[in-house]
Amino acid sequence: MRELVETARTSGFSRKGVGLDLEAGQTFVVVPYLPEPTPVKSWICLIAAFPHAMDLPIGEKPRCDFARLDIAEADFNSLSPAKAKVRDQLLHWLAWEAYRGQKSRDKE
Numbered sequence: 001m002r003e004l005v006e007t008a009r010t011s012g013f014s015r016k017g018v019g020l021d022l023e024a025g026q027t028f029v030v031v032p033y034l035p036e037p038t039p040v041k042s043w044i045c046l047i048a049a050f051p052h053a054m055d056l057p058i059g060e061k062p063r064c065d066f067a068r069l070d071i072a073e074a075d076f077n078s079l080s081p082a083k084a085k086v087r088d089q090l091l092h093w094l095a096w097e098a099y100r101g102q103k104s105r106d107k108e
Contacts, residue, residue, distance in 0.1 A: 001028045001047075004071055012039045013070035020049055020067045027053045029090050030071065030079060041073040048094065054086060062093040 005017040020028075027050045032043035049065045056062060082090065 001026075004069060004075060007072065007075060008070050011070075011072065013042065015044060015068040015070045017047060017067045017069040019065060020047060020069075021051065021065070024051045026051050027086070027090070029082070029094075030069075030076075032071070032076065035073075036070065042070045043073065043076050045069050045071050045076075048090070050090070050093070054089065062096070064093065064097050 001017075001020065002022045005020065005022065007013075008016045029048040029050075031046040031048070033046060034044040036042050036044055045068065047067045047069050049067065051063055051065070052060075081087075
């Protein structure tokens with residue numbers, strides 16, 4: 001992730017992963033949502049950062065931070081896909097984050 005953020009900063013991309021803690025041992029999920037043709041072919045991506053990686057004690061709620069990052073198409077294509085077990089766990093956590101966010105908005 002550090003290399004992707006550095007590439008975004010030096011390549012003139014608009015979204016540079018502001019707010020990502022690159023020092024912690026994290027699991028990052030890269031979700032591309034919009035292609036962008038300039039300054040080079042790239043993807044605008046949502047980055048979900050889990051500071052606890054995939055290791056949580058029983059009963060502890062996952063924590064997640066979000067950022068946006070532009071990733072060049074060649075770099076994006078070189079990323080390894082998540083294993084099924086990791087993908088399923090992250091999908092579960094993200095669903096709970098969405099639920100909690102909606103519940104908070106409903107209270108307002």
